[in-house]
Amino acid sequence: MTSPLPPSAGTPTGTSSATETGLPRHVAIIMDGNNRWAKARGLSGVRGHHAGVEAVRATIRRAAERGVGVLTLFAFSSENWKRPKAEVSALMELFLLALKREVNKLHANGIRLTVIGDRSGFSEAIQAHIARAEAKTRDNTRLHLVIAANYGGQWDLAQAARRLGERVAAGELATDAIDEAALASELNLAGVAPVDLCIRTSGEQRISNFVLWELAYAELHFTQRLWPDFDADAFDAALEDFRRRKRRFGMTDDQIDEAQGA
Numbered sequence: 001m002t003s004p005l006p007p008s009a010g011t012p013t014g015t016s017s018a019t020e021t022g023l024p025r026h027v028a029i030i031m032d033g034n035n036r037w038a039k040a041r042g043l044s045g046v047r048g049h050h051a052g053v054e055a056v057r058a059t060i061r062r063a064a065e066r067g068v069g070v071l072t073l074f075a076f077s078s079e080n081w082k083r084p085k086a087e088v089s090a091l092m093e094l095f096l097l098a099l100k101r102e103v104n105k106l107h108a109n110g111i112r113l114t115v116i117g118d119r120s121g122f123s124e125a126i127q128a129h130i131a132r133a134e135a136k137t138r139d140n141t142r143l144h145l146v147i148a149a150n151y152g153g154q155w156d157l158a159q160a161a162r163r164l165g166e167r168v169a170a171g172e173l174a175t176d177a178i179d180e181a182a183l184a185s186e187l188n189l190a191g192v193a194p195v196d197l198c199i200r201t202s203g204e205q206r207i208s209n210f211v212l213w214e215l216a217y218a219e220l221h222f223t224q225r226l227w228p229d230f231d232a233d234a235f236d237a238a239l240e241d242f243r244r245r246k247r248r249f250g251m252t253d254d255q256i257d258e259a260q261g262a
Helices: 017-021 034-040 045-066 078-082 085-108 124-137 153-169 180-184 232-244 253-261
Strands: 026-030 070-077 111-116 143-151 197-200 219-222
Touching: 034 045, 045 070, 045 085, 045 143, 045 232, 070 078, 070 085, 078 085, 078 143, 085 111, 085 124, 111 124, 143 153, 153 180, 197 232, 219 232
Parallel strands: 026 070, 026 197, 070 143, 111 143, 197 219
Antiparallel strands: none
């Protein structure tokens, strides 16, 4: 598990020069396959998660080098608490260790860190380190790193709807004022550019309750590589796949070609 960077209110973050070269502003990754990687080598699942940390470092480094604006990593889902207690405990220790060891490196490299998800499920120590990491890196602009931990897309949408309902009940918001923009403003990634490219490793082809709202028009890239084997070359391959796509957003090819030629 690793760390991300917080959105600023108002203008979406992640509007870097990456879009000028046909690259995604916002890349989201479902990091899958740590346990299978370890099992294939006769190792414990925990060893697989430790190997996955190296892939996280390599991916953050490459995203920053390529000019991606926002990188969101799915580190721990709200469903992952169902895993064996020993594995969950090891993951929490690894998360805390990463927060202690990696934040200074992120800060030195101009990377902003934000953690999204239900923090109440974490220990007080982890919550405190998350707050310190976000505060320390808040003004960095090279890359916005978002870590989704104890996160679920359905939970995110439900809590956003609840907050809007509370505002309506308090007389602060009219029901006919609730639209897509109002709901988006209450989500964990409010103010962050939508996901352009979602990568999933390990050969699985599903989005597993990840950032559901933000994936509405994302391009999907699936790779057979297990997460610990994902490296800079694999990230570059995903970016190149994205550059070959024609994103229509409901329009026709002719409309897209006309807009691009304008």
